[in-house]
Amino acid sequence: xxxEPKSLNFIEHIIEEDLKAGLSKDKLRFRFPPEPNGxxxxxxxxxxxxxxxxxxxxxxxxxxxxxDTNPAKEEQEYVDAIKRDIxxxxxxxxxELYSSDYFQTLFDWTIQLIKDxxxxxxxxxxxxxxxxxxxxxxxxxxxxxxxxxxxENLELFLSMKAGKFDExxxxxxxxxxxxxxxxxxxxxxxxxxxxxxxxxxxANWCIYPMYDxxxxxxxxxxxxxxxxxxxxxxxxxxxxxxxxxHVYQYASNELPMQPKQREFARLNLSYTIMSKRKLLQLxxxxxxxxxxxxxxxxxxxxxxxxxxxxxxxxxIDKVGVAKRENVIDVSLLEFCIREDLNYSAPRVMAVLDxxxxxxxxxxxxxxxxxEAENNQEDDSxxxxxxxxxxxxxxxxxxxxEEASSNFFRLKLGGQVRLKNAYIIKGETVVKxxxxxxxxxxxxxxTDTEQKVKGTLHxxxxxxAIKVEVREYDRLFRDEAPDSHxxxxxMEFLNPNSLxxxxxFVEPSLAEAKVGERFQFQRLGYFNVDxxxxxxxxxxxxxxxxxDSWAKQKPKPQQQQNTPQAQQQQKRPAIDEIKKLGxxxxxxxxxKQQKTKTVILKLAEDVSYDExxxxxxxxxxxxxxxxxxxxxxxxxxKNGQERNTEIExxxxxxxxxxxxxLVVEANAVG
RNA sequence: UGGCCUAUGGUGUAACUGGUAACACGUUGGUUUUUGGUACCAAAGAGUCUAGGUUCGAGACCUAGUGGGCCAACCA
Numbered sequence: 001x002x003x004e005p006k007s008l009n010f011i012e013h014i015i016e017e018d019l020k021a022g023l024s025k026d027k028l029r030f031r032f033p034p035e036p037n038g039x040x041x042x043x044x045x046x047x048x049x050x051x052x053x054x055x056x057x058x059x060x061x062x063x064x065x066x067x068d069t070n071p072a073k074e075e076q077e078y079v080d081a082i083k084r085d086i087x088x089x090x091x092x093x094x095x096e097l098y099s100s101d102y103f104q105t106l107f108d109w110t111i112q113l114i115k116d117x118x119x120x121x122x123x124x125x126x127x128x129x130x131x132x133x134x135x136x137x138x139x140x141x142x143x144x145x146x147x148x149x150x151x152e153n154l155e156l157f158l159s160m161k162a163g164k165f166d167e168x169x170x171x172x173x174x175x176x177x178x179x180x181x182x183x184x185x186x187x188x189x190x191x192x193x194x195x196x197x198x199x200x201x202x203a204n205w206c207i208y209p210m211y212d213x214x215x216x217x218x219x220x221x222x223x224x225x226x227x228x229x230x231x232x233x234x235x236x237x238x239x240x241x242x243x244x245x246h247v248y249q250y251a252s253n254e255l256p257m258q259p260k261q262r263e264f265a266r267l268n269l270s271y272t273i274m275s276k277r278k279l280l281q282l283x284x285x286x287x288x289x290x291x292x293x294x295x296x297x298x299x300x301x302x303x304x305x306x307x308x309x310x311x312x313x314x315x316i317d318k319v320g321v322a323k324r325e326n327v328i329d330v331s332l333l334e335f336c337i338r339e340d341l342n343y344s345a346p347r348v349m350a351v352l353d354x355x356x357x358x359x360x361x362x363x364x365x366x367x368x369x370x371e372a373e374n375n376q377e378d379d380s381x382x383x384x385x386x387x388x389x390x391x392x393x394x395x396x397x398x399x400x401e402e403a404s405s406n407f408f409r410l411k412l413g414g415q416v417r418l419k420n421a422y423i424i425k426g427e428t429v430v431k432x433x434x435x436x437x438x439x440x441x442x443x444x445x446t447d448t449e450q451k452v453k454g455t456l457h458x459x460x461x462x463x464a465i466k467v468e469v470r471e472y473d474r475l476f477r478d479e480a481p482d483s484h485x486x487x488x489x490m491e492f493l494n495p496n497s498l499x500x501x502x503x504f505v506e507p508s509l510a511e512a513k514v515g516e517r518f519q520f521q522r523l524g525y526f527n528v529d530x531x532x533x534x535x536x537x538x539x540x541x542x543x544x545x546x547d548s549w550a551k552q553k554p555k556p557q558q559q560q561n562t563p564q565a566q567q568q569q570k571r572p573a574i575d576e577i578k579k580l581g582x583x584x585x586x587x588x589x590x591k592q593q594k595t596k597t598v599i600l601k602l603a604e605d606v607s608y609d610e611x612x613x614x615x616x617x618x619x620x621x622x623x624x625x626x627x628x629x630x631x632x633x634x635x636x637k638n639g640q641e642r643n644t645e646i647e648x649x650x651x652x653x654x655x656x657x658x659x660x661l662v663v664e665a666n667a668v669g
Numbered sequence: 670u671g672g673c674c675u676a677u678g679g680u681g682u683a684a685c686u687g688g689u690a691a692c693a694c695g696u697u698g699g700u701u702u703u704u705g706g707u708a709c710c711a712a713a714g715a716g717u718c719u720a721g722g723u724u725c726g727a728g729a730c731c732u733a734g735u736g737g738g739c740c741a742a743c744c745a
Binding site for chain 1: 670671672673674675676679680681682683684685691692693694695696702703704705706707708720737738739740741742743744745
C-alpha cells in the first residue's frame with residue numbers, strides 16, 4: 001500500500017532543512033514541557049501530538065519534562081494526572097524529567113553569569129521595578145542597583161540562597177538592556193526568593209528560577225534539537241537565545257547542541273474554553289463534577305465521555321499546524337470520534353423516550369430470542385440474541401398518528417420494520433385524559449422480505465433493563481465564551497448542559513463494563529460511566545449519530561446564512577467593489593452584466609476620495625479600472641464635477657487595449 | 670504611540686526551488702441500506718485582505734496600508 005506523500009507543515013519543513021544542512025538524524029530530540037498546575041486539555045493534545053508525533057515520525061526520543069519552578073502552584077496530583085493522560089493517548093516518553101532536577105546546574109551557571117557581569121541583584125520593590133521597566137511603547141530606565149560590583153552581587157545572591165532574606169527583598173536579574181524594544185529583554189528576573197516547599201526538592205531551595213531562565217537551559221541540558229511551543233512565546237525567543245548563547249560559552253564541550261525554539265498557533269475549539277485557570281474555576285465552583293466531568297475539554301473529561309485516543313490523535317492530525325490564530329469547529333472532533341466508533345462499537349438497542357407498543361396479534365405469553373448483528377462494519381463482531389414479545393417500547397419520536405410520506409416512521413395505517421424482528425402496521429392509539437398517547441396498538445407480519453421505508457429500534461418491556469443515561473450539551477452557549485472583555489465567561493454557561501434520562505436497554509447490556517462503548521442504534525454512541533453500580537448502569541452519550549432527518553425539521557423560517565449576510569453588511573462598499581472589480585475582466589459576459597449592476601448599486605455609497613485613490617491603478621489591472629470607471633459614472637450622475645484628474649483617468653481608459661474598459665469609459669463621455 | 674507574528678472557500682490546512690488554487694470537515698443533491706447511520710457518487714462554495722512593485726509569469730518575493738493576534742506577573 002503506497003501512502004500518499006503528505007505535505008509537510010512548517011515545523012517539518014524546518015526540520016527537513018536542518019537535516020539537509022547537516023544535522024544528523026540521531027541528534028533529533030523533542031520534549032513536552034507541562035507545568036504540573038492543572039489537568040491537560042484538548043488544547044494540549046495539539047502540543048503533545050506535534051512533539052510526540054515528530055518523535056514517532058523521525059524515530060527520535062521525546063522527553064516528558066515537568067516545568068516545575070513554581071512551588072506555589074504545583075502539585076503531585078497534577079504530575080500523576082498528566083502522566084496518565086499522555087500514556088492514555090498512546091505516547092511513550094523517552095525520559096521522565098523535571099526542571100527541578102537542574103536547579104543545581106542552573107545555580108552554578110548563574111554564579112558564572114554574575115562573575116561575568118551578566119546578572120545582578122536588585123533590591124527594590126516590585127512596583128519600583130515595574131515602573132522602571134517602561135511599557136511596550138516606552139523604553140525603560142536603569143534602576144539604582146544595576147551597577148553593583150560583582151563581589152556585592154555574589155554575596156547578596158549567596159545570602160538569598162542561604163535563606164537570609166525574606167521573600168520580595170531581593171531578586172536576581174539578567175543584565176541586558178532596559179531600553180530594549182522587547183520588554184522581556186529589559187533585565188528579566190532570573191531568581192526570586194520563595195520560602196515554599198517544593199513537591200520534589202522539598203525544602204532544599206528557597207530561591208527558585210523563573211521560566212525563561214529555566215526552560216531554555218533545561219532544553220539545552222537535555223540537548224533538545226527543536227523546542228516547540230505556542231505562539232505567545234515568540235517574544236521569549238530572543239531571551240531564550242540570549243541565555244542559551246551565554247551558557248554555551250561555559251558548557252559547549254559537554255553540551256554541543258544549541259536548541260532551536262519554534263512557535264505554532266495553539267488550538268482553539270468553538271464553544272469551549274481552554275484556560276487552565278478558568279477550567280479550575282469551573283471545578284472549584286461546582287459547575288462541573290470535577291476535572292474529568294464529561295463536559296470538560298480535558299483529556300480526562302473526553303476519556304470519560306467515551307472519546308478514544310485514536311479519535312483525538314486523528315483530530316489533531318486533521319487540524320494541522322500553522323502560525324495563524326484559528327478556531328476549530330467542534331464538528332470536526334465529532335466527526336473523528338464517530339469515524340472511529342463506527343468501526344469498533346457494537347450496536348445495541350436502547351429506548352430513551354419510551355412509549356408502549358402492543359402487538360395485538362402476537363400471542364400473550366410468547367417470547368422469541370431473535371438474532372441480531374453486532375456490527376455490520378465488522379465481520380468478526382458476530383451476533384447476539386435479543387428477546388421479542390407482545391409489549392415493547394419504542395421512541396415516542398418514532399410515531400405519529402398522521403404524517404406525510406417523508407416521515408418514514410410508524411403512523412396509523414403505515415408499515416414499518418422493527419430492527420432485527422418483524423414488520424408491523426400501526427392500527428390504533430390509546431390516550432390518557434390529557435390526550436397524551438399511552439399505547440400504540442399494531443399488528444405484525446412475519447413476511448420480513450417486504451420493502452418498507454423505515455426501521456425502528458425497540459426493546460421488550462419485560463426483558464429491558466432500566467438504566468441512567470446522561471446526555472450532554474455544550475457547556476457554553478457562546479461560540480467564544482472567553483473572548484468577551486465586557487462579559488465574564490461564566491455568564492455564557494449553558495444551564496442545560498446535562499440531561500439525566502431514565503432509559504431502557506436490551507438485556508445483553510447487563511454485563512457491560514465501565515468504559516465499554518456501544519452504539520445505541522439510530523441514536524448515537526454511548527459508554528458506561530464510572531458512576532455505574534451493581535444496581536444501576538450509567539451511560540454517557542459520547543456523541544449522536546449524524547441525523548439528516550433532524551436537519552430537515554427546523555422550519556424554513558430560520559435562515560442560517562447569517563455569516564455571509566453579516567460580512568457583506570460590515571464590509572465597506574468600496575472594498576466590495578474592489579473585490580468585484582478585480583475579477584471583472586475575466587468573467588463571462590452574462591456574469592459581467594450582473595456584477596456591473598451590483599457595482600453600480602454599491603457605488604452609491606462610495607465617496608469621490610475613495611474613487612480618486614484608484615485613478616493610478618496600474619494599467620494591467622483592467623478589472624479594477626473598469627470598476628473605477630463604473631463608480632465614476634455614478635458619482636458624475638450624482639453631481640460630482642469633472643476635474644482634470646477625472647479627465648486624465650478617462651482618457652487613459654479610452655486608450656486602453658481592453659475593449660470593455662474602452663466601452664465603459666466612452667459611455668461616461 | 671514602539672516591537673514582533675499573521676492574513677488562502679463557512680472552518681481548518683495544502684500548493685516542492687515563482688508556472689493561475691488542492692485536501693478534510695461542514696453544506697446541498699443522489700445511489701445503496703433491516704440504523705433517516707455507514708459506504709459510494711456528485712454539486713455548490715475562494716481566485717488567495719487592499720494598493721504598488723520585481724518578473725514573460727506572484728497565493729508565494731519586496732514595500733506600504735488595512736484587519737487580527739501577542740508583549741508592561743517576583744506565572745508558565
